[in-house]
Amino acid sequence: MSTETTRIHLASRPEGAPTPDNFRTETAPVPEPGDGEVLLKILYLSLDPYMRGRMSAAKSYAAPLEVGDVMEGGTVARVERSRHPDFAEGEIVLSHSGWQTHALSDGRGLRKLDPALAPVSTALGVLGMPGFTAYAGLLSIGRPKAGETVVVAAASGAVGSVVGQIAKIKGARAVGIAGGPEKCAFVRDELGFDAVVDHRAPDFGQALAKACPDGIDVYFENVGGAVWEAVFPLLNTHARVPVCGLIAQYNARPGAATGPDRLPGLMREVLSRSLTLRGFIQTEFADQRPAFLAEAAGWIAEGHLKYREDIVDGLDRAPDAFIGLLEGRNFGKLVVRVANET
Amino acid sequence: MSTETTRIHLASRPEGAPTPDNFRTETAPVPEPGDGEVLLKILYLSLDPYMRGRMSAAKSYAAPLEVGDVMEGGTVARVERSRHPDFAEGEIVLSHSGWQTHALSDGRGLRKLDPALAPVSTALGVLGMPGFTAYAGLLSIGRPKAGETVVVAAASGAVGSVVGQIAKIKGARAVGIAGGPEKCAFVRDELGFDAVVDHRAPDFGQALAKACPDGIDVYFENVGGAVWEAVFPLLNTHARVPVCGLIAQYNARPGAATGPDRLPGLMREVLSRSLTLRGFIQTEFADQRPAFLAEAAGWIAEGHLKYREDIVDGLDRAPDAFIGLLEGRNFGKLVVRVANET
Numbered sequence: 001m002s003t004e005t006t007r008i009h010l011a012s013r014p015e016g017a018p019t020p021d022n023f024r025t026e027t028a029p030v031p032e033p034g035d036g037e038v039l040l041k042i043l044y045l046s047l048d049p050y051m052r053g054r055m056s057a058a059k060s061y062a063a064p065l066e067v068g069d070v071m072e073g074g075t076v077a078r079v080e081r082s083r084h085p086d087f088a089e090g091e092i093v094l095s096h097s098g099w100q101t102h103a104l105s106d107g108r109g110l111r112k113l114d115p116a117l118a119p120v121s122t123a124l125g126v127l128g129m130p131g132f133t134a135y136a137g138l139l140s141i142g143r144p145k146a147g148e149t150v151v152v153a154a155a156s157g158a159v160g161s162v163v164g165q166i167a168k169i170k171g172a173r174a175v176g177i178a179g180g181p182e183k184c185a186f187v188r189d190e191l192g193f194d195a196v197v198d199h200r201a202p203d204f205g206q207a208l209a210k211a212c213p214d215g216i217d218v219y220f221e222n223v224g225g226a227v228w229e230a231v232f233p234l235l236n237t238h239a240r241v242p243v244c245g246l247i248a249q250y251n252a253r254p255g256a257a258t259g260p261d262r263l264p265g266l267m268r269e270v271l272s273r274s275l276t277l278r279g280f281i282q283t284e285f286a287d288q289r290p291a292f293l294a295e296a297a298g299w300i301a302e303g304h305l306k307y308r309e310d311i312v313d314g315l316d317r318a319p320d321a322f323i324g325l326l327e328g329r330n331f332g333k334l335v336v337r338v339a340n341e342t
Numbered sequence: 343m344s345t346e347t348t349r350i351h352l353a354s355r356p357e358g359a360p361t362p363d364n365f366r367t368e369t370a371p372v373p374e375p376g377d378g379e380v381l382l383k384i385l386y387l388s389l390d391p392y393m394r395g396r397m398s399a400a401k402s403y404a405a406p407l408e409v410g411d412v413m414e415g416g417t418v419a420r421v422e423r424s425r426h427p428d429f430a431e432g433e434i435v436l437s438h439s440g441w442q443t444h445a446l447s448d449g450r451g452l453r454k455l456d457p458a459l460a461p462v463s464t465a466l467g468v469l470g471m472p473g474f475t476a477y478a479g480l481l482s483i484g485r486p487k488a489g490e491t492v493v494v495a496a497a498s499g500a501v502g503s504v505v506g507q508i509a510k511i512k513g514a515r516a517v518g519i520a521g522g523p524e525k526c527a528f529v530r531d532e533l534g535f536d537a538v539v540d541h542r543a544p545d546f547g548q549a550l551a552k553a554c555p556d557g558i559d560v561y562f563e564n565v566g567g568a569v570w571e572a573v574f575p576l577l578n579t580h581a582r583v584p585v586c587g588l589i590a591q592y593n594a595r596p597g598a599a600t601g602p603d604r605l606p607g608l609m610r611e612v613l614s615r616s617l618t619l620r621g622f623i624q625t626e627f628a629d630q631r632p633a634f635l636a637e638a639a640g641w642i643a644e645g646h647l648k649y650r651e652d653i654v655d656g657l658d659r660a661p662d663a664f665i666g667l668l669e670g671r672n673f674g675k676l677v678v679r680v681a682n683e684t
Contacts, residue, residue: 053614224609238626243613249606259601263608264591267566270621271585272395277619279612284580 005030006315008099010065014055017251017326022055023071023319030102033083038110040077040095040103045315045336046124047073047322048158049222052250071099071318074129076113076120078341087112094123099318101338118297120341125333126307127296129282130158133244135292136285138163138220139170141242141278146171148217151208151234153177153227155187155196156308158333159244162296163220164193165305172218175211177227179328186331191306205230215239224248232266235275243279251326308332347372348657350441352407356397359593359668364397365413365661372444375425380452382419382437382445387657387678388466389415389664390500391564394592413441413660416471418455418462420683429454436465441660443680460639462683467675468649469638471624472500475586477634478627480505480562481512483584483620488513490559493550493576495519495569497529497538498650500675501586504638505562506535507647514560517553519569521670528673533648547572557581566590574608577617585621593668650674 004027011024033039054065054072065072075097079087084107087093093110097103113120118127125131144150150167154160155176164174164187176187176196187196195211197204208230215236221228225248235241269275299305310332312321318336325334346369353366375381396407396414407414417439421429426449429435435452439445455462460469467473486492492509496502497518506516506529518529518538529538537553539546550572557578563570567590577583611617641647652674654663660678667676 221609224606228609243609246606246609246613249610252606257601257603257606259599259603261599261601261603262605263603264566264588264594264599266605266608267563267570267585267588267619268591270619271588272621274621274623274626275619276621277609277612277617279614279616279618281616284616 002101003030004028005100005102007070007101008315008318010055010067010069010071012067013057014052014251016253018052018055018319018323020319020323025316031104033081033104035083037104037106038079038084038087039081040075040093040097040105041080042075042077042097042101042103042315042338043092043341044076044121044124045073045099045318045338046075046128046130047318047325047330047334047336048130049245049247049250049325051322052247052326072096073098074124075103075338076123077103092120094128099315101315115341118300121309121311121335122307124335125158125309126162126300126305127293130333131162131296131307132285132289132292133282134159134162134220135166135296136282136288137242137244137280138166138218140285140288141276141280142218142220142240144170144172144218147173149173149175149212149214150218150220151175151177151212151216151231152220153199153223154247154328155191155193156183156331157222158307159222160220161187161191161307161332162305165191165299167218168192168194169299169304175208175216177208177223183331186308190308199227199230209234218242220244222247232269235269235273237273238275239273240276241278243277247326310334311337313337344443345372346370347442347444349412349443350657350660352397352409352411352413354409355399356394356593358595360394360397360661360665362661362665367658373446375423375446377425378448380421380426380429380447380449381423382417382435382439382447383422384417384419384439384443384445384657384680385434385683386418386463386466387415387441387660387680388417388470388472389660389667389672389676389678390472391587391589391592391667393664394589394668414438415440416466417445417680418465419445434462436470441657443657457683460642463651463653463677463679464649466677467500467651468504468642468647469635472675473504473638473649474627474631474634475624476501476504476562477508477638478624478630479584479586479622480508480560482627482630483618483622484560484562484582486512486514486560489515491515491517491554491556492560492562493517493519493554493558493573494562495541495565496589496670497533497535498525498673499564500649501564502562503529503533503649503674504647507533507641509560510534510536511641511646517550517558519550519565525673528650532650541569541572551576560584562586564589574611577611577615579615580617581615582618583620585619589668652676653679655679 152163167174174193176193222245224246310330494505509516518535564587566588
């Protein structure tokens with residue numbers, strides 16, 4: 001067992017896109033668990049767009065990190081040493097330990113995972129927070145009906161891929177937006193979306209309109225920016241827009257938005273087309289999580305819910321992988337393998 | 343009985359605020375009802391902000407008027423002559439006959455009114471479309487809980503006055519926004535709102551914040567513009583915004599919105615505060631209308647739902663009264679008395 005633990009801290013707040021300078025790696029001796037504590041060895045670290053928000057000082061639904069804090073994030077870990085009655089050494093747990101190789105825990109917030117049921121890394125993706133975000137936002141806010149058109153961007157990613165596939169399961173038409181021919185082929189051929197549009201294509205807006213001949217009834221918003229511009233004119237009367245993320249905006253510098261002012265036009269269309277815009281985070285739907293886990297496991301077993309992971313080896317590569325995530329460089333759910341499972 | 347009927351037509355589309363030139367008055371002989379028809383004599387014409395939208399060519403939830411059409415609008419009328427088996431001469435009905443003194447009808451869409459139950463003009467206001475708009479939007483979209491803060495502008499008007507009073511009935515705190523000391527006093531002292539803020543006051547934003555010490559949980563949007571600017575920072579996490587109207591925008595010239603672009607900031611806050619924006623028109627909640635009529639009549643009888651009408655005499659004054667409505671000159675539900683009831 002290693003005697004040293006590595007941690008990646010927020011060194012400074014990014015202005016615009018994060019750079020390697022915003023992160024600082026530190027090492028320390030592996031800590032000893034006290035009475036009632038466990039020592040966790042991190043196996044997988046999830047990298048997700050929301051982390052960009054935590055790096056800024058702006059108020060959001062969660063408090064921002066302080067400069068100097070360990071970067072936060074969901075993790076899958078093995079109990080390395082236990083002085084807690086409920087946890088045995090060798091057990092695999094879901095934790096929120098952040099960007100580090102080891103962590104102490106008093107057991108609160110840990111959830112045991114059964115490696116026989118599914119690869120444990122899926123607890124960070126299709127069976128974890130991203131999958132549940134897709135499930136709750138699509139079904140509770142988007143409420144797609146059979147035959148309706150559901151559009152989602154970042155369609156090869158952790159959330160978008162699940163949105164489109166659940167839309168299909170519910171009998172809706174799923175139209176994905178992805179960047180580049182490889183991702184588009186995956187969304188169409190592997191995930192089984194009805195249509196896919198490449199947002200990098202010069203005729204993106206026209207191509208999206210062509211892919212949605214009956215307009216858009218549900219737009220699951222996770223990117224914002226140019227995709228929103230193309231989607232907005234296509235929204236049908238009574239369209240629902242669960243707002244889950246705005247990755248295209250996360251790196252914008254404060255005050256950088258310039259005119260013309262699109263707010264009055266937005267409100268006019270919200271009114272005249274009876275649109276619903278609804279921001280959410282998955283935690284508010286926590287009571288649906290058991291139903292999600294049961295349903296999603298069934299859909300995976302039946303082949304209706306597929307997933308792809310983009311696994312990066314080594315905690316030291318987390319900053320670069322995260323920077324790439326905000327640029328759309330990853331292909332599938334981005335996970336850092338911090339240590340080998342065996 | 344007069345032998346001449348007067349009609350007010352859309353003469354031209356307004357650019358910005360409507361002017362008298364946009365309307366044209368014509369006269370014609372009173373028409374004869376054919377078999378299965380009634381001749382209606384209009385008693386009251388409702389003037390409502392939505393009519394401004396109908397005067398423009400822009401697509402909205404209803405088709406625009408064509409230039410030359412009779413101006414549309416809800417009316418209360420007396421059956422003057424009947425060749426329809428279901429209607430007797432002298433009966434009072436709610437119709438949608440528009441800006442004219444007489445109208446023919448085949449009976450479709452007419453609803454009989456009982457003058458003994460309530461003044462028949464209330465079928466255009468507190469017991470009509472505006473009252474139902476308030477009821478449906480507040481209860482189905484706003485969903486105020488006891489103790490929450492509900493804010494509504496144009497609080498002395500046909501919709502706003504009902505929004506605040508139903509909020510009170512449901513145990514919420516009602517904060518009204520109105521223009522000028524007379525309307526503010528009415529909202530506070532007669533309608534019983536918990537607080538009222540004058541949007542003409544130079545410190546309006548600060549005064550609104552002071553009137554909402556616990557933030558805003560429901561903002562019933564019927565004005566837009568500067569009121570939205572003051573409300574937006576005060577919206578609590580999970581606030582609901584039924585979007586019913588945008589009267590401050592209706593007279594804006596197309597393309598007149600200038601920067602900075604507030605759309606990205608709006609979307610960011612929709613996301614981080616889990617806000618709901620939901621445009622609607624009351625017709626989509628039509629199945630709730632019987633419940634509304636029963637409940638509202640009860641609330642009026644119990645003294646919990648008060649109303650004020652601003653009655654203008656003579657169809658010829660409708661254009662000027664309508665122009666004034668868009669400027670906030672009316673005080674209470676604006677109704678034109680087209681003919682005396684007796």
